[in-house]
Amino acid sequence: MTVPQNYDSVQAKRCVPRPDAALRLLKDRFLNRTDRLAFKPPWESAACPFEANGELDQILLAHVLGEVSGKAVRIAWRSKKNSGTTRPGYWRIGSYTPDKDGLTRWGCIDFDGSGKGEHAAPLADPTAAALGAWRRAAWADVPCYLERSRSGDGWHLWAFCSVPLAAELVRRFLFLIVPADAKLANGEPADPDSAKGIEVFPKADKIKPDGVGNQVWLPFYHDAAPGCNEFYALDQYGELSPFTPADFETVGAEDLERAIGQLEVKAEDYSDLNIPADEYKPFVCRARDHQAWKAWREEALAHLRLEDVYGELLTGSAQGPGWLEARDPHSPTGDRNPSAGVGTGENGVERGVFKSFRDGRHISVFDYLVEQGKASDFKEAERVVARLSGVPLPGDATRGEKGAAAHGDPAHAPAEDVGPAPAGDGKESINPPPQPQKPQLPAEFTNYFEVQCAEGKKPTTLKVGRPAGILRKNLLTMTGDWPRRVGPRLFVVDAGHRVLWLDSSDALFAWVGRQLPASGQNPVRWAEGHDKVTPRQFLAHLQQTATEYDAVESFPHWPPLPRTYYCHPPLKGGDGKALRALCNRFRAATQADGDLILSFFLTLVWGGRPGQRPAYLITSKEDDAKSGRGVGKSTLAMAGGRLVGGHVNASANEPIDALATRLLSPDGSDKRVVLLDNLKTLKFSWAELEGLITNDTISGRQLYVGEGRRPNVLTWTLTLNGASLSRDMAQRCIIVELSRPDYSGSWEEDIFALVEQERWAILGDLVSILRGGGAQPEKNSRWAAWERGVLAHVGDPPECQQIIRERQESVDEDAGEEAVIREAFASRLVECRHDPDTAVVWMPVAVVADVVNRATGETRPTNKATAYLKTLAIAELRKNNRGCGRGWLWKGPNASPDATTLKLNHDPPEQTR
Numbered sequence: 001m002t003v004p005q006n007y008d009s010v011q012a013k014r015c016v017p018r019p020d021a022a023l024r025l026l027k028d029r030f031l032n033r034t035d036r037l038a039f040k041p042p043w044e045s046a047a048c049p050f051e052a053n054g055e056l057d058q059i060l061l062a063h064v065l066g067e068v069s070g071k072a073v074r075i076a077w078r079s080k081k082n083s084g085t086t087r088p089g090y091w092r093i094g095s096y097t098p099d100k101d102g103l104t105r106w107g108c109i110d111f112d113g114s115g116k117g118e119h120a121a122p123l124a125d126p127t128a129a130a131l132g133a134w135r136r137a138a139w140a141d142v143p144c145y146l147e148r149s150r151s152g153d154g155w156h157l158w159a160f161c162s163v164p165l166a167a168e169l170v171r172r173f174l175f176l177i178v179p180a181d182a183k184l185a186n187g188e189p190a191d192p193d194s195a196k197g198i199e200v201f202p203k204a205d206k207i208k209p210d211g212v213g214n215q216v217w218l219p220f221y222h223d224a225a226p227g228c229n230e231f232y233a234l235d236q237y238g239e240l241s242p243f244t245p246a247d248f249e250t251v252g253a254e255d256l257e258r259a260i261g262q263l264e265v266k267a268e269d270y271s272d273l274n275i276p277a278d279e280y281k282p283f284v285c286r287a288r289d290h291q292a293w294k295a296w297r298e299e300a301l302a303h304l305r306l307e308d309v310y311g312e313l314l315t316g317s318a319q320g321p322g323w324l325e326a327r328d329p330h331s332p333t334g335d336r337n338p339s340a341g342v343g344t345g346e347n348g349v350e351r352g353v354f355k356s357f358r359d360g361r362h363i364s365v366f367d368y369l370v371e372q373g374k375a376s377d378f379k380e381a382e383r384v385v386a387r388l389s390g391v392p393l394p395g396d397a398t399r400g401e402k403g404a405a406a407h408g409d410p411a412h413a414p415a416e417d418v419g420p421a422p423a424g425d426g427k428e429s430i431n432p433p434p435q436p437q438k439p440q441l442p443a444e445f446t447n448y449f450e451v452q453c454a455e456g457k458k459p460t461t462l463k464v465g466r467p468a469g470i471l472r473k474n475l476l477t478m479t480g481d482w483p484r485r486v487g488p489r490l491f492v493v494d495a496g497h498r499v500l501w502l503d504s505s506d507a508l509f510a511w512v513g514r515q516l517p518a519s520g521q522n523p524v525r526w527a528e529g530h531d532k533v534t535p536r537q538f539l540a541h542l543q544q545t546a547t548e549y550d551a552v553e554s555f556p557h558w559p560p561l562p563r564t565y566y567c568h569p570p571l572k573g574g575d576g577k578a579l580r581a582l583c584n585r586f587r588a589a590t591q592a593d594g595d596l597i598l599s600f601f602l603t604l605v606w607g608g609r610p611g612q613r614p615a616y617l618i619t620s621k622e623d624d625a626k627s628g629r630g631v632g633k634s635t636l637a638m639a640g641g642r643l644v645g646g647h648v649n650a651s652a653n654e655p656i657d658a659l660a661t662r663l664l665s666p667d668g669s670d671k672r673v674v675l676l677d678n679l680k681t682l683k684f685s686w687a688e689l690e691g692l693i694t695n696d697t698i699s700g701r702q703l704y705v706g707e708g709r710r711p712n713v714l715t716w717t718l719t720l721n722g723a724s725l726s727r728d729m730a731q732r733c734i735i736v737e738l739s740r741p742d743y744s745g746s747w748e749e750d751i752f753a754l755v756e757q758e759r760w761a762i763l764g765d766l767v768s769i770l771r772g773g774g775a776q777p778e779k780n781s782r783w784a785a786w787e788r789g790v791l792a793h794v795g796d797p798p799e800c801q802q803i804i805r806e807r808q809e810s811v812d813e814d815a816g817e818e819a820v821i822r823e824a825f826a827s828r829l830v831e832c833r834h835d836p837d838t839a840v841v842w843m844p845v846a847v848v849a850d851v852v853n854r855a856t857g858e859t860r861p862t863n864k865a866t867a868y869l870k871t872l873a874i875a876e877l878r879k880n881n882r883g884c885g886r887g888w889l890w891k892g893p894n895a896s897p898d899a900t901t902l903k904l905n906h907d908p909p910e911q912t913r
Contacts, residue, residue, distance in 0.1 A: 015230045015242040016220045020367060022064045023057060029160050029248055030095045030218055032105050038094035038215035039075050042086065047094055049212050050077040062090040066222030090222065094215035097202040103164035107174045108216050109133055109192075110199040113153030114185070121196040122154075124183045127240070129190070129198065130155035132179035140259035142173070143249035146232045146240070150224045156216065162250040168205040173256055175200060176263040246293060296386075296394045301351040301365070303389040309352065309365055309374075310342055322347030328356045329372065445478070445512055446525040447471060447533050465531035468541040475542075479515055483508070484565065486552055487709065488543040493567045499552050501666060505535035508542070550711050554670055555644045556763060557607030558770040561711065573764030582639070582762055585751050586632055589621045589737035592803045595794035596736045597636065602790045603715050604644050604672055605766045611696035612785040615716035617725075617733040617811075620740075631738040633719035634677050635748050640717070641673035642755045643762060647717075648674045656688035660700030664708035672714055679720040689716070690728045724813045727873075731782065735807040769793050777801060817856070818872045824855035825877065825890060832905050837892045840899045842880060844887045847904060 017025060031037070034056055038047040052059055053076055061069040072088030098104040111126040111133075112119040123129055130146055134157060137144040147156040161170070178198055182190040190197035203214045221229045232240040251259075307314060310326060315338050319325040323341035331339065339358045345351030352365030363371065366381035375381035386393045448463040466474075476482070483490040483502055490502040492511055502508045509524050516523035526535060533541070550563040560566060573579070579601070588594035600616050618633040641647030648671045650659055662668045692698070693716050699709045718733070725733065741747065755762070774792030781787065781801070791797050826836035828851050834841050843851075849865035860868065869877070869888070880889035889901065 014226075015244045016064065017244055017246070018364075019061060019065060019069075020363065021246070022220055023060055025245065025247065026060050026064075026218060026220070027056075029105060032095060032097050032099045032103070032164070032213070036096060036212050038096060038212075038217075039077070040092040040094075040217075041075075041077065042089075047215050048077050048079060049096075050075045059091070059093060060218075062222075063093040063218060064220045064222055066090040068222070092217060092221050092223070094217045096213040096215045098167035098204075098207060098213055099164065100207065100209075101164075102167050102206040104167045104170055104202050105161050105164050107159045107161075107170040108201040109157040109174055109178060110149075110201065110216065111155045111157070111182075112197050112199070113149065113151055113155075119154075121190075122185045123190060123197045124185045124187070126154050129179050129182040130157055132182070133157050133177045136177035136179075136263065137259075140177075140262050142251050142256065142259045144177075145245070145248055147219050148228050148230060148232055148242075150217065150221060150228050152225055152228045156219075158248070160248045160250045161256075162252045165253050165256065166205070167202040169253065169256055169260075171200060171202060171205065173260050173263070176260060243294075293394055296391060300385050300389040300391040302345060303391055304352055304365070304385060305388065306342055306344075306352060308388045309369065310354075313340070314342065322349035323355070326354070328358050330356070331358060443517060444523045444525055445475065445516060446527070447538070448525075448527045463527045463529070463532075465527070465529060465533065468533045468538060469545075471533060471538055472541060472545060475512065476546075479512075481547060483511070483542065483546055485543060485546040485548050486550065487548075490539075490542055490546060491552055491565075493565075497554065497567045497569055499554065499567060499670070502539075505539040508539050509535060551713075552670070555605065555672070556767055557605055557713070558767045559607040561607050561610075561713065564711075569760055571760050571764035571767060573758075573761030574768040576765050576768070578758040578761035579765035579769075581758070582751070582754055585741070585747075585754070586636055587739040587741045589739045590803070592796065592799050593737050595796060595800050596734060596803070598794050599734070599790050599800070600636070600640055600715075600717075600736065601643065601762075602766055602770060602793060603786070604640055605763060606770060606786070606790050607713075608785050608789045609696065610711040610713055611694050612783070613693075613713065613715055614783050614786060615693050615718060615729075615733045617718045617720070617735045619719070619735060619737055620721055621737050622722075629721075630743075631740050632748075633738060634675075635751060636736075636738065637673070637675050637677070637717040637719055639751050639755055640715070641671070641675065642752060643759060644672045645670055646673075647671055650674050650676050652676060652679060656692065657700055660692075660698055663698050663714070664700055664710060669710060674714050674716050676716070676718045679718060690726075690732060692716075693732050725811045727812050730808045730812040733808065733811075734804055735811065737807075781805070818874055821852060821855045821869070821872060822874050822876065824851050825874075829890065829904075834902070834904075835892065836876075836890070837894050838896070838899070839890070839892050840895050840901045841890045841904055842887050842901055843890065843904045844885060848888045 016022060027034075034052060036049050037052060037059075039050050040046075041048045055073060058069070058071055059073050059075075062071065062073050067090060069090065072090060074088055075086040075091055077084060077086065097106065097108075109130075111130045112122050113126045114122045134144050134146060137157075137159065142159060145158045145160075147158060148154075149156060159170070159173070175192065178192050178200065182198060184190055184197045188196075192198040192200050195203075201214055201216050207213045217229075219229050219231065224230075227242060230242045231245050232242050234240060306324065313326045313329060315325045315327065317325040319341045322344055324344055325338050326340040326342045327338045328340040340354065340356045343349035343351055343353035343355070350364065352368075353362065354365065354368045355362045366375075366385065369375040369381040369384055375384050382393060446466075448465050450461050450463055483492045485491065490508065492500050492502065494500060500507075500511065502511055509526075513522065513524050526532075528534075548563075549565045551561070552565045552567065553561075554566075554568050556566060556568060556571065557564070579598075583594070583597055583601070586597055588597055603613055603616075606613070616637075618636055620631045620633065638647060648662060648668050659674075663671070663674070692712070695712055697709050698712050698714070699707065701708065744750070770789070770793060772793065774788075775797055776792050777787050777797050779801070781804075787797070787801070791800055794800060828847075829836040829839065829841060832841075845862055845866055848869065849860065849862040852865040852869055853860055866879075866888070870879070876890050876892060878889055878891075880887060
């Protein structure tokens, strides 16, 4: 089909399939009958039946694309009493269930949100109820899919049948997975039998001969709010994220009956919404398959030889950035003047895309294979691409470690790719299992093979060069998919869990030689010649094609970060003993500070999203006899750093780009703690650091590489006494107060020794805490993810939140300066016979600068003084250059809305708008 020219720009932010794929999904999975569908009429009615009359495709396209479809459609509607035809439009379409024979292709549970007042009985927490049903279905091994409703606060849970099944069977299953304890917003129980808060579709086992059934609105509606009428799944962080479905897994009658039997037996166990994670975890991995399929698609297309698909249609010429010239097989003249193109994967064009300039077709390589009869459907086309590219499909039983890791599939990733859990905690262990035996190794590794030939009468041995791709395949087979890479940097891990970086061809070949059987000769044989790959070329090839990760970590995270390689010994502990011994070495100023010390250590191993970790400011009590010296501020920060491999020292005077370079260096790239120790400034403000704390990526110059990047999972730690911070910095800091400990002569040395001796037990305790349940806070700050993932696991999260807010406000120097300057302006207004509470007064910039300078005791030029004033949040003041010239307007907090604006000193009134 023809894709509208402006489709990509309009649909860029929607997780909706391309038009051809959307049509296929809607017709194959959602339509129980095509003789009658529902639409949202322009009059006051929920839905009205209509007949497609041969225009089904265009009607569905108008539903998905709206005006982008290029054609408004008329609806021939028919109710029991009336009929008619609408004006042309882009109508919202629904599907009825069941069909005339009592069969259905799908079942759906509607979890009502407020719907902006559309629902009389909304649920208190529709998301929790929908996830509860999804988890029950997952436990029974029935695939279900969550779609956010058009209102944005409700959900549809869909289950799709492999063939139309009896509505009675589907309804039995759906009622068994509905959570029994879901509550309405008014506190009453939800009642799916009477459609209060939860509605189950089909609503009946059969329909009357002249009936149409009950309708559910189709997904992908063009006029839905952003993120609505789209499908969602749990991402690697356990949060619901939208995805674009290529297809949906289905269930057959036999499997559905088996699931019903299991659910009926287990029904008495469903007293709440939380089925144990290890019961539904196998399905959670399948529920995230959209990410694995997306990664597979990218990798498979990158390895696909376009000539294997398009063959002689390719002319061998480039058509422009990202396109190869091709002939259109549908051209009646054989396309003697080539009028098509095939995407190369560059310049934002997906590799393998076929585009016809003759008829406007713009289809993926998968759809092209179906169109040309080389595959019966989209799934078979995926299998064809998998075979041609050599990249196994996600979940393929034959796929190796590389394929699983590349797709971020934690259930099939190499054992050391997932951080280990503490032993003996009663939960599923993620410690690395024993490594499989390596294949039998060849005696040597060469870039050529030998053939015998005869030149004249003398036999000759020729060395024929192997392509880089074959060399890579041989090496990865020999080593079990090693080396791997972070960006362009290759790495391997030795038996002692140490990371070795292979930054040069010499380092690479030295490591390769160590993998081969020992002999009296060099096992790496590398020949020269025009057909031979050089060592540098082979290094560069691996730097571009080896299995890639975002980071390598020598210490665990929980949950494990995606695309991260973990290499560390198995964890110990789990009973909290080692962690308590460490925390008790420090004397917290309050019980809440004890919780905050624990949160500091938890943050170091928390696997939340990059850029979601607050900084820690470690200080002392204000009444400390020695002004905070010697209370253990630096020791606490350094103990945290030592626990996870050390820290990077930073200085407030250091250029931020120089600091980024150090964080990307070999010595800094594996550190999780950055320490700004013993700050002396009266007011600490470092705008670039403030941005760096919340950025999700650390980027900058990496030595000997160029541009480098790493996920920002750093914990920035500051120590100082008498803290005074800018507002932005204060809001980024968790402030921990320490009291003076009971010193011994070796107090600090004993703490560091404890960390070294009990490191893996302490880390095991931390991971065990993060894996456990926590008391989720009722309210969240800007650090909501951290509060849910870390603070929820300490003793008293609400008290900690209160302490954090109070301390942030107390060290916010900007707030103090604002109060001083506000008072100075109010005093000036009083001197000039204005009431600062009710007056609206315009002041010239010269006067404004004078007030600011007198209040702060500084002598700033006028432009600098007003620029400084802009950084303060004084509600009564705003810049105003209209009517009276350059100046500022003071509007008292109790000023009348229609008050006249006066110039300072009661000059003649002049209205300013």
